[in-house]
Amino acid sequence: MTASTGMLEVSVWRGSAGDGQFQAFRVPVQENQTILDVVSWIQQNADPTLSYRFACRVGMCGSCAMMVNGLPRWTCRTHVQKVLNGNRLTVAPLRNLAVIKDLATDMDPFFDKWVEAEGRHHPTATRHDPMPPITADAPGRAEADAAIECINCAVCYAGCDTVAGNPDYLGPAALQRAWTLINDAKEADKGAILTAVAQSGGCFNCHSQGSCTAHCPNELDPMRSVAGLKRATVLAALKGGS
Amino acid sequence: MRGHRGHPLWLAYGLHRLSGLALALFLPAHFWVLSMALSSPERLDGFLHWAEAPLVKFAEFGLVFLLAVHAFGGLRLLALELLPWTPGQKTLAAGAVAGAVLVCGVFLLNAV
Numbered sequence: 343m344t345a346s347t348g349m350l351e352v353s354v355w356r357g358s359a360g361d362g363q364f365q366a367f368r369v370p371v372q373e374n375q376t377i378l379d380v381v382s383w384i385q386q387n388a389d390p391t392l393s394y395r396f397a398c399r400v401g402m403c404g405s406c407a408m409m410v411n412g413l414p415r416w417t418c419r420t421h422v423q424k425v426l427n428g429n430r431l432t433v434a435p436l437r438n439l440a441v442i443k444d445l446a447t448d449m450d451p452f453f454d455k456w457v458e459a460e461g462r463h464h465p466t467a468t469r470h471d472p473m474p475p476i477t478a479d480a481p482g483r484a485e486a487d488a489a490i491e492c493i494n495c496a497v498c499y500a501g502c503d504t505v506a507g508n509p510d511y512l513g514p515a516a517l518q519r520a521w522t523l524i525n526d527a528k529e530a531d532k533g534a535i536l537t538a539v540a541q542s543g544g545c546f547n548c549h550s551q552g553s554c555t556a557h558c559p560n561e562l563d564p565m566r567s568v569a570g571l572k573r574a575t576v577l578a579a580l581k582g583g584s
Numbered sequence: 585m586r587g588h589r590g591h592p593l594w595l596a597y598g599l600h601r602l603s604g605l606a607l608a609l610f611l612p613a614h615f616w617v618l619s620m621a622l623s624s625p626e627r628l629d630g631f632l633h634w635a636e637a638p639l640v641k642f643a644e645f646g647l648v649f650l651l652a653v654h655a656f657g658g659l660r661l662l663a664l665e666l667l668p669w670t671p672g673q674k675t676l677a678a679g680a681v682a683g684a685v686l687v688c689g690v691f692l693l694n695a696v
């Protein structure tokens with residue numbers, strides 16, 4: 343089969359988590375085709391009732407992640423040719439999240455955990471105060487920089503076996519967000535964040551399996567961020583803090 | 585094995601966990617045999633004689649392997665989680681440790 347002729351054999355998950363099965367579709371091969379193109383082709387040409395999510399199609403919004411041939415991926419930036427298994431593709435909803443319908447999962451637990459990890463900014467100043475300057479090469483800024491490009495796609499969350507084993511585990515993305523705030527010079531309540539991430543289900547649940555880092559489509563390193571939180575909480579405890 | 589686990593960090597985790605479990609299973613037997621030194625020395629002698637058998641010798645190699653893997657896995661975790669190093673530095677450090685283990689392993693094999 344050449345790159346631009348022939349058909350793809352695509353298995354797509356249909357139904358909800360407890361009650362569903364894979365459905366086979368044949369999709370024409372096109373050049374530079376992404377997984378999202380394949381799913382969209384099915385929805386537009388074969389079965390308009392197929393449910394899935396996407397918005398930006400350029401790897402910015404993080405809404406299009408699915409399991410592709412068993413691995414969590416951002417489908418809008420994943421080329422079919424890169425992941426094809428013979429001429430077969432399997433597309434399933436993200437792991438570790440409840441399925442609403444077909445390829446759409448319930449993302450609520452994922453985002454609730456960002457709140458639980460205290461992943462919100464606690465300001466040091468009001469809008470009337472002058473902005474404190476932070477240089478790009480300040481150590482904290484550099485550390486936060488490495489984690490700040492997260493697009494909330496939940497690929498790391500779907501790849502994590504610790505999340506699979508413990509539904510209360512906050513997960514790599516929420517903890518990485520907490521780590522950026524710990525390194526933010528404008529963050530006023532780092533104690534609250536450390537308390538939140540040291541609770542049961544927090545950073546100490548992480549077994550450093552590194553699937554988050556291996557699968558992050560933006561090539562971020564959440565495992566390193568979680569390790570940073572482990573160090574920061576231990577240091578705070580030794581200093582008699584939280 | 586599920587596809588999302590097929591990367592070095594997960595394999596290192598898996599090896600660490602399995603070697604730990606195997607060592608945990610071995611330890612009670614180990615202590616039981618050692619306790620014979622106090623309770624029945626003649627049985628211990630018989631056992632030590634049996635331990636000269638080639639198959640048991642080979643099993644000992646497995647034990648040393650498990651211990652080595654578990655010890656270095658633990659050091660790896662400590663370095664990974666406690667030292668705020670960059671990934672590049674960690675690769676260099678891992679390479680240095682691997683080289684050192686290789687050199688002293690060869691030395692040890694020559695000595696025995």
Ligand code: FES
Pocket residue numbers: 396397398399400401402403404405406407416417418419
């Ligand atoms: S559709 Fe926005 S990241 Fe894929």
